[in-house]
Amino acid sequence: MKTKLEHFKSGVIQELPLQIGVFPFGLIYGILAIESGLSVLQAFLMSSIIFAGASQIVFAQFYLLVSPFSLITSIVSINLRHLLYGISINEYLKELSLKWRIILSYLLTDEAYAVSIKYFATNKNKKFMHYHLLGSGLTLFLTWQISTLFGIFFGQLIPENINLAFIIPLSFIAIITPMITQKYEIIACLASGILAILFYKLNFELWIIFSAILSLLISIPFIEKDNSQ
Amino acid sequence: MSLWYLIFLCGVLTFLIRFIPLSGFIRFKGSELYLKVINLIPIVVLTPIIVQALFFDKNDDLIETVNFEIICGFLAILISILFKNVMITILLTMMFFLILTNILFVNG
Structure with missing residues (x-):
């Protein structure tokens, strides 16, 4: 039987390749946030408070142009797919305490969901399996915070000709094809x-x-x- | 509305969307059909994100000619079927993609 640490490590290791694609996305958000007039503190803390790439980019692009109601409606619409992620992953996490479900809900992003749902579906050892999502989610969280900081302070130095973000759809192809x-x-x-x-x-x-x-x-x-x- | 309030409100709503299905407050029925439908969710949510990356350009227009992304997407499917390994699929396809875009066809 796998230990908590082994599940956690699997989550981290399986999430790591996707970070090559996540990092440029965080950079782009950091650059956009500063260019749109957000302060360094607002730009950086938004990555922890909202912690949703596409929503943050929309926020930075539109908060000066549309009403707060339109902005909030847009962000809710963008995140609606997470309802489906939650319904899907709930099958494997329903025995957990409320504390765990709060933590894992916060960490439930596209990339963490993609690697962990595959692990949950193929791993027969159910006990402590949620540590996998903790590992994948925290890995993404750290990458997102670091890449946001890089975007805020060093964004202009990044070459644009290497499309590393293409790794994200490739990862999704690699994850769903065997399913x-x-x-x-x-x-x-x-x-x-x-x-x-x-x-x-x-x-x-x-x-x-x-x-x-x-x-x-x-x-x-x-x-x-x-x-x- | 203060910008900080707006950021916090968006953060709370984003969290609630993720949390509600996991909260346990809503009970879902576990019939065989329900479980099979639920197991389809990764496929039906991730496929549109893949389609966007392969078939739409930076201006959100549908790409009408075969491009490097589409070629590499199909290559990734083949490699994934052959090796059933995420890391190998990413490495081999990304190497091929970078060679295509940065060495063989630098000007597109």
């Missing part, structure tokens, strides 16, 4: 991809949640067919 083994999983994947293209022009990343929910609905008859066979 797709059934016909209904292929259909769900294709449907969400096609719907994403169709809905892409929707504002504030609503296209993610729309295409995700619709493709889940599309795949239900195929799951039922699979169940009846």
